[in-house]
C-alpha cells in the first residue's frame with residue numbers, strides 16, 4: 001500500500017478493530033495495526049449489534065414460521081360466502 005494512503009490510517013482517526021471484526025474482509029494491516037478501512041470506529045459499530053459492513057457475519061433473518069394448513073385454509077375460505 002502506498003505510504004500516503006497509510007498516513008490516513010495511522011493518523012489517529014482510525015481506531016483498531018475489535019475481536020468481533022476478526023475474519024472481516026475489510027480489515028487492513030497498517031504498521032502492524034489492524035484497522036477497518038470502512039469504519040473508523042469498529043467498537044462503536046458493534047455496540048448496536050452486528051456491524052452492517054461485516055463481510056464475515058450476517059444478521060439472522062427471522063422469518064415467520066406460521067404455517068397455514070392448506071386444507072383448513074380452503075375450508076375456511078369456503079365457509080365465508
Ligand code: SF4
Pocket residue numbers: 017018020021024025026027035036037038039041042043045051052053054055
Ligand atoms: S466492516 Fe465492520 S466488522 Fe468489518 S472490520 Fe470494519 S467494523 Fe469490523
